[in-house]
Every structure is written in C-alpha cells, then in structure tokens.
Amino acid sequence: ADFTLTFDRWITNMTPSWARGLIRVGRVIGEPTYVHEGIGLLDRTLNEQFFADGAWSEGAVSYHRQTAGGLRSAYAAAEGYSDPDGYVFPATGKRFDNLDPLAENPFLARCLAGMEPLAYPDGVYACVHDTWPSTRTDPATEARSALKWSMGHACLESKSGPLAAELQLHFSGSHGHAHRDPLNITYWASGHELVSDLGYTHTIYRNPSQCTAFHNTVVVDERPASAGGRSIPWPGELRVWLPEGHTCRAASVSYPTAYGVTDLYQRAVALIDRPDAPAYVVDFFDVRGGSQHDWFLRGSADDDQTATTPMDVENLDYSLLGPNRTLVPYINEGGYPLVSPDAVDANQQSAEGAEVQYNPYGLIRELRRTRTDGDFAATFGYLEDGKPKMELHLLGAPGSEYYLGMAPSIRRADNDSSKVDDIRQPVVVARRSGDAGLQSRFCAVFWPHAGDGGLRAVRPVIVDGQTVGVVIEFGPYSDVIIAPTDRPQSPLRIDEFGITTDAVFTMVRLQGGNAVALDACGGADIEAPGVHLSLPGVMSGRITSALGGLSTGRATITVDSLENPFEPQAGSDLFVTHADGAFSLLRFESIKNQGNSAEITLSEPPDFTVEGASTQFKYYPIRTIEGQPIFRIAPTMSWSEVP
Secondary structure: OOOHHHOOOOOOOOHHHHHHHHHHHHHHHOOHHHHHHHHHHHHHHHHHHEOOOOOEOOOOHHHHHHHHHHHHHHHHHHOOOOOOOOOOEOOOOEOOOOOOHHHHOOHHHHHHOOOHHHEOOOOEEOOOOOOOOOOEOOOOOOOOOEEEOOOOEEEEEEOOHHHOEEEEEEOOOOOOOOOOOOOEEEEEEOOEEEEOOOOOOOOOOHHHHHOHHHOOOEEEOOOOOOOOOOOOOOOOEEEEEEOOOOOEEEEEEEOHHHOOOOOEEEEEEEEEOOOOOOOEEEEEEEEEOOOEEEEEEEOOOOOOEEEEOOOOOEEOOOOOOOOOOOOOOOOOOOOOOEEOOOOOOOOOOOOOOOOOEEHHHHHOEEEEEEEEOOOEEEEEEEOOOOOOEEEEEEOOOOOEEEEEEEEEOOHHHOOOOOOOOOOEEEEEEEEEEOOOOOEEEEEEEEEEEOOOOOEEEEEEEEEOOEEEEEEEEEOOEEEEEEOOOOOOOOOEEEOOOOEEEOOOEEEEEEEOOEEEEEEEEOOOEEEEOOEEEEOOOOEEEEEEEEOOOOOOOOOEEEEEEEEOOOOOOOOOEEEEEOOOOOEEEEEEEEEEEEOOEEEEEEOOOOOEEEEOOEEEEOOOOOOEEEOOOEEEEOOEEEEEOOO
C-alpha cells in the first residue's frame, strides 16, 4: 500500500481497483490512513471524471460499467467503516463514522446508473465508442426516452413489447476510447438492431471500426471526421428535443466542427409510432462544405443480411476507393485512416503533403451502383426466415450516386483476425458531389416490416424550392414531417395539406384530410386541418448567478436580459449554452419575475457556478471560463384527437 502511494495519483478507469485495495488493507490492519486515501481516490474519480449526467468521461458503455462497477465495489468495501476514536485524517481534517457512501455523495447513484438509457429494449447496449457488443443489462419494462446531455447522446424510445422500437443519436466529443462518429445513429425494432454500430474489437480492423466510414453518418471528401477534443463535452447545439410526443419523438443536433471544411453538419431524426407495427424513422442530414458527401447506412452486425434494390445497377470490380486503387493492408490493431496508396501497410505514416487515400473505403466491396436524380429505394433483408425486413427510402437530388456493398461486420469474428473478412454486412452509400462549398440534404425513411410493408409513398415537402420535409403515406394515414435546415424566420405554409408552422420540427398525422395528431418543438403557432395550437414562443435570457454541484449547490439561478418572458410548465427543459460552446440541460420548476430579471427555481442544482463574469464547471471536464451562460426554454406541442 505504501509503495502504490508513491506514484502520481492519476485518475483512470482502473483507479477504483487501486482504491479498493487500499481500503481493504486499511480495514484489515487497522490503518485509517489507507481508508481515507482510498476514499479520496474514489471521490476524485467520481467528481472529476464523470460527466454531469452520470456518464463516464470516455463515453463508452463498457468502460463506464467497468469504472462504475469498480466504484460500487470499492465504496462497498468501506461501507460502515468508522475511524478510531479521536482520529482525523491530517490531509483533509475529516473523520468517518459508520460511513455511508451513497448518503455522502448523491452523485454516486446517478453515475452507477449512468448508461442504462443506452440499452435497447432487449437489454443489449448500443455499441457506442469502444463498447463490447456483448454488453447487456436487464431488458426494459417500459419505454422512456432519455438525453445524456453532457456526454452527448439521445435515446428515443417508443412503446414496449412487440411494438418496441428505439433510435439513438450520438454526438459526444473525444475523451478516450472514442470513435470518429459525430451524429452517428443506431436503430432497434422488431427485436433486432437493424442499423448497427460495430463497437469494440481487438482485431486488425480496430482502426477501421473507429473510422467515420464504419458508422452511420456522413463522410466529407473521403476524410475522417474530427473526434472533438477534451476541452468541452461536445461542440454544437441541441436544436430539437422532443422526448414524448403523442405520436413522435425527435432530436436534432448541429455539429459544425465535424470537419474543418464544413460550416453546416447537422442531423434531425424522428421515431414515429404506427398503430400495428414498430415505430419507423425519418432522418434529415444537412451538410455544407467540401465537394463530396457520402451518407452511410449499415445493416445488422449480428446476422447475415443482404441489401437489394429494384433499380437498375451496374456491378463494379473495385472497392469504394475507386478504380485503380486497392486497400493498403492492416496488420495489427494500429494503422492510419489516411495512407499513401503505395504504402506497405496501414501502419506506415505518409509524408507531409503526399497523396493519400481514405483506406477504410477499401474494405467496402462487392459494389453495385446506380446513378439517378430521382428517389432511391433499397431493402435490408435477413437470410434467415422469420426476421424483419427494413425498407430504406432516400429522396432524390441532382447528380446523386448510390452504392450497395458489403463490408466486414467484425462482431461475429470473436476477436479472431483470421475471420474478419469472412463475416460481412450490407452497406448503402448515397453520394453527392460538386464544387467546393457543396450543400446537401439527405432525407431518408427507415421502414421495418414483417412481410407486406404497407408503405404507399414517400415524397418531399417543398417550400420555395427547398425540401423542408417529407410525406409518408401508409394505410389511411399521411404523416407530414417538417424539419427545415434553418429555423424558420416566418411561418412555413404547406398548401397541399393546409399546414402552417413556425417550429424547428413539426409532425402532423392526417387521416381523411384532417389532423389526428400533432407534435412540434420550438414554435409558437401551428395550424393543421382541425387544430390550431399557439404557445408563447421561446423564452431566453442570461444567467448571472448560480451555485453548482448536486450536493453542494442551490436549486435557484438568477437571470436577466429576459426576452419573451412567460410562465413555462413545471418540468420544462431549460437549455443552457456556455461561453465556450458547451451545453447544459436543467429542469424548470418555477419563476419569480422582477422586471427584466428573474429568479428561476430548478428541480436540482445546476452543474456549474456563475459568479461575476466567470463560469466554473463542477463535473468533467472541470474548468473555469470567462463569460456568463445564456438560456432558452423552447416549448413543445403535443396534441391528439384521442386523449
């Protein structure tokens, strides 16, 4: 024990093991110093390396469970401990009497359950970052959408039982064990992960598995996306958060720093209920910058699948690298994503300024291609009978190319590099190319079904020449989903359906020409046939005083510079943007207005302190910045003709 304490006290995912050893030795030999040293390490791990929402800083489920489980075990080793009579630990001036770690630090309970929202209804976790695909927990008994707002991850859940479905949107930064996967999505329905993230591997394809092209997102100019940095949890803006609508759940995030050449990189996704089948997905992905945008969608990584299309295709005898290019081989878990085409292996670093290729593209083979300005459709189907199909529909755009290919699915290789090329999964790539500064909008629908799909039509909603949404027609319904690239400066009018909206996101379900359900976020006035909803709009202001910390803070903040003040409903989300671009989510309870300023009561203390002109963050990454944060409360609307 003495020897280990001669080392620097770095805080890592292995620290709880060290602390547990110190506590056990201290209790066995009656040396309180070791117990206090161990508890100090655990408290530092908890308070310095977990996000405010309870997620471990590396953002990977497996490493969270390792660290949180280590905390649980190590704290348990100290439970009930009391120091000898009269003892006070010299370094802190504290003593322990009948120690109860959960009571001492309420943040511990949040961290122990910090990753539970990332589990699908069957109990298997989404493979975020370096997460082992076998990681699981108890199956869920009810659907509950959740936002891991500090880590950067949204979980949209619909229903339970046979109709259960879940869509996850990932937008964290890079804090260790990370992948280059901004705005990646996964989708679970009909008992299966239909759109997959490969997760962790110790094979020769570890580097590709971390690359942007091995996720469900957009690759710009055949280059890896930025993984972000450690200075703030994630860079961007939460544009939409609609966790519990009558028919729809939605989220939208802007992540403009994903690439150095982009000033627009944002995604809006919606999980929309059906009466007699699992919820389907609508996906809007907007990109501006660079000259080539490749939108990726990967099928199941757990079972054999194919992707087929009714469109005419040409078979290609090369990989996604293009003609006259071949994969530079990976020889171990290392390697670079950008390598010289004539490199001996992917571990060979290219010279500065040399020609390079985005090597993961070389693993996407068996390509079939179609070129069209019109819409594209494909179907992901399992080879095994009795499993669901998933239709993919993409709205057309001038000059588009679509590729269907196969790529290593890696998971079922069981970390055996000799098998990784034999177990593959289908991939669809939608490509838009043009001049520098290219702007693209990818609009897709994922439609799972057991046999007859029942989908009658997917077509765009166009206002002033821009695709602002999509119409999905099935059974007796027409679902109109409106998600413009930019926040509307004036209400959008969709004459075909008699819909007017000024919201960032709107979903209207029509039957027989009349609205039967409506869900929206970030608007003040929405009208559809048979319904007209009005709200005060968005309230915003500046936070001038706050005391943060779950156990040490206060649940009130002082604000001024109020715009559009009103009395929001208790439980409304209060979104905070900090001067360094970081984000916090608070829960509003009540407000006392005092002219242009006010005192707002929250459900719990914030994760930050505002004193004077500076802001101090109480959880990972702990820092102090200059500038006061601003807040906004964006009302949501949900209505249905059925109470």
